[in-house]
Amino acid sequence: MPTIDLEVTSLREFNQMLHDLAEGTNDTYFRVVNPRGRHAIAAGVDAPITVEIDGNAGYYCAGMNKRANIIINGSAGVGVAENMMSGRVHVKGDASASAGATGCGGLLVIDGNAASRCGISARGVDILVKGSVGHMSAFMAQAGSLVVLGDTGDALGDSLYEARLFVRGKVNSLGSDCVEKPLRDEHKQALGKLLKGAGLDGQVDPSEFRRYGSARQLYHFHMDNLGAY
């Protein structure tokens, strides 16, 4: 159970240590102290380990994450979990802009608020924000889902492709080609699964949400290709 003090071990050394982990390693839990807003902490991890960061992280924390469970006991800077592939990233505080940007898979949970462009260009990641998200969230998001328990800023889902958006609070305004869609049982079930995955099973009622999606007027959508999204 190694504890890494980033005032002692260099960030590059620490990240290299994570990248060098052998398959089936016994080191499955890393605690990071003194992150002090450093950038790219635990970026590019591809191992089924847990990394717990005590404090505030800088830009691109847990970027490109694959398989790891990364917990930030603090807030995260721009691009937390950007381009994540799988695994789980949990921000206990707030997240800055572009949280979960271009993510392909896995689950990103933010306990506080996320700033602008949360889930921009998402390609399969599931993002759950317990607070509110800023403007231009889910911009051009292609697949995956964004669940917001609070409110959203302006232009939610602008130029949206096939990502699914669920908002419990107020939507300040919708972006181009983003429309409200009926929340049917199948959506409530899918949403229930997401809430459960984020540890909110039974605490939040899926029927309190509104669903938003693409009006499919801005891109060449063909029903026949639906399975590809």
Add this chain to the structure above:
Amino acid sequence: MCGIVGLFLKNKALEPKLGSMMSGMLATMCDRGPDSAGFAVYGSGDSSHVKLTVRAMSCAFDFASLARRLSEAIGSPVPVEIRDSHGVFTIPEGAEQTARKTIEGLGDDVRIVGLGTRMEIYKEVGRPDTVAKRFHLENMAGSHGIAHTRMATDFAVTTTGAPPIYTGRDQCLVHNGSLSNHNALRRQLKRRGLSFETENDTEVAAGYLTWRLSEGDSLGDALKHSLDDLDGFYTFVVGTEDGFGVLRDPIACKPAVMAETDDYVAFGSEYRALVGLPGIEKAHVWEPKPATVYFWERH
């Protein structure tokens, strides 16, 4: 890229430490702007005097002799505090125009970079931590200050027109971003009688605010108007005699993070710039909203 920081002290007991707190913030921002740096500090001052910060092109410039010339022209003693390439002259209230004329008469060797009851402005080419040391920022006291580190992308690395640019008495601006309509705006402002030294967009932003203020806007209103008239992406931090303000453009793609405790309000381009501040672990840390004017003032 560029980095900007701002620090406003709520707790007067910290005022002797303003400079050392700011120099730590500035040093971290070397990574965002290694080419040059500038900072404004709001220190001591009284209403019967005005402080003129004068930057000389060469460190060998004889500030003491300029002080003597100013004393003769004004008819009363003019103290000067020399810090590296900058001299801060304390001029009696009302003698400002005479002092200006004398200084401007020296040609391109010197330039007035700041004017105010409490504001002093310093800027130099070089790594920001080195620049801060040259001016002994760490020893400066004051109630608040703002600073800028520059990574030159669009314009030449000079200190002419470099932030902080003073926009009026005790007012200055630092900026991270780039304006796309600065040429058109510069032409419009020139027609209104403003003059510009550089092709730099920050100078246009500062000129724009100066013009709005001269039209009778409050600083808050001038910032609000800038949302309509400035096109581009930017984060502004504006210093005034009593405090500082923050404004991000509506798209807000330039970074900004703020922290507040009982003792201070701090602004940084990145959270890293704030980690050396006392009690930061318990501070309220948040990201300022786009197109929203924030202000903190001394009461």
